[in-house]
Amino acid sequence: MKTRxxxxxxxxxxxxxxxxxxxxxxxxxxxxxxxxxxxxxEKATSTSSSTIMYMQSSHGDSW
Structure with a gap:
């Protein structure tokens, strides 16, 4: 199994x-x-874009 x-x-x-x-x-x-x-x-890639959008909306576009 890959570790990196x-x-x-x-x-x-x-x-x-x-x-x-x-x-x-x-x-x-x-x-x-x-x-x-x-x-x-597969599970991680399906949620990453919606989570990033949530983080941007709750913390602004500064990061």
Whole structure:
């Protein structure tokens, strides 16, 4: 099983901005819908766009 996951640059920058705003790791992983080891990739990709839209609407477009 692979242990390293490569995320798009867009996601990496969003994580950096959230870290600057002092979000917890759990909030970031749930908010950006990072798949846990038990989740399937399909489930994570289906929720990521709606979660990102929620995060943008609740925190503004600053990040």
């Amino acid at each position: 996951v490569h995320y798009p640059e867009e996601i990496k920058w969003k994580v950096i901005e959230m870290k600057k705003d002092r979000y917890s790791n759990r909030t970031i992983s749930v908010g950006l819908a990072f798949p846990s080891q038990s989740d399937s990739k």
